[in-house]
Amino acid sequence: MSTGATVEVRAVKKVFGTDDGALHAFGPAELRIGAGEFVSLLGPSGCGKSTLMLMIAGLLEPTEGEIFINDEKITSPRTDIGIMFQDNTLVPWRDIYGNISLQLELRGIDPKANADRIHELLRTVRLQGFETRLPHELSGGMQQRAAFCQALVHDPGTVLLDEPLGKLDAMTRESIRSDLQALWLQKNPTVIFVTHSIEEAVQLSSRICVVTPRPGCIGREIDIDLPWPRDAQVKRSDAFISYVRDIQEIFHGYGVL
């Protein structure tokens, strides 16, 4: 059982230097995430959500401010995280099992000692029996489910998910949300989830950070107080619907919706 890490974003700002001047992409923003929280960064496209994500991963340096994971300042790429993007990082020459084991092999961890873990993760996302399939033999939704396992197999304290469901059709997204939720409830890492789907954010998150249009700032933080696991029944509840409506109102105020 992993324990989630705490993440702290202090006065972080990112400006990209371009040929025709500077592009203010994100911030300044403050954000405190407790261990084991599922926090969604919800905002319109181009608001800098992914930029913040890359800065938390240590893959991009903030122009100003500091980021801490477990009170440790980030100065280089973090290896205690799991990361996943809209385009998954499954490699086409390895089967599904091999792709998950790639995460371990790159870290110098013996994959054989973790075979049970890999099988357990695959069972959680309903992919047992597909271990020896190559990624192209799977549907887009199954690929993303396998990619979740790849991002989680090394038991990261923080999981960064950058629109992992972005390229899937609406029906597949619905069904995969519950897989993602099951994984989170099982391992309970700290999750930072980038999305522009309000419903998705309300269903999955313990807290939603609404990001304003560029330059993105954390506009509002909303605790989502709904029971777990959040199945179809919860989604029909009045509380769920009113959360969604409130957030729609916020974006309406920004002139986005």
Next chain:
Amino acid sequence: MATASSDPRVRRPGRPAPSMPRGMFPWLAQSWMLFAFFAAFFVFWELSISLFDVPAYILNRPSEIVVNGWADIDRLIRYFYITALETVLGYVVAVIVAVPVGLAIAFSSILRRTVYPFFVAVEMTPKIAFAPLFISWLGFGLLPKVIIVFLVCFFPIVLNAILAFGSLSEELTRFCRSTGAGWFRVFVKVRLPAALPQCFVGFKYAALNATVGATIAEFIGSDQGLGFYIQIMTGNMRPDLAFAGIFLLPLLGLLMFGCVTLAERLLIPWHISVRR
């Protein structure tokens, strides 16, 4: 009592039609048009020679080419071997040298700004333009031909290798960085396999062009090999034997291409260009 559904001749709805038997026969069934086309081409050639009364010192019938070529088969096989040796040596050395060079250029911004444009400029020069120089420097032997084949093969392999090693997706690059893996481990487990398909584009292109280098180098200065044979026989007004030599050249090219394609199937069976 036989019902409609148990009768194997009756297709039940919702089931696909029985597939073609596997093995040699479907291949033959798909290729008969190609064979027919080749046959028609040679029959047309054979008949045209009589019809237009073409003299033997200009062009011969295919049947004469085969018969007269067969009479000289010992020499043809020896020369085929010489040309094949030049081609394969030049090609293999090009692969061995060009892939690491491409890798170095892909990862060094200094090399990319200096050597890379230089290579592009050299690629625009027909490599066979260097052939007379190499022969005047190094004589009639094997080495100048191997060098010309090497030059013909080297640049397409380098340019494709640069592209191959330089185009790992941003997502995979970030994923690898987040694992903290060292450069070598990332190279072996991710970069190299990801680069192979694009590398094979260069390998295949070079394999198809390698014989051009060997043949023309032999035209310019040699005392053996198929290029030498074709040139001598043309000068001797023996187009039949020149053609016998010419027919062997695509055979060499096909053998090379076949080997590379086989290697591709073995090394990257997962790639979209290979899988069926």
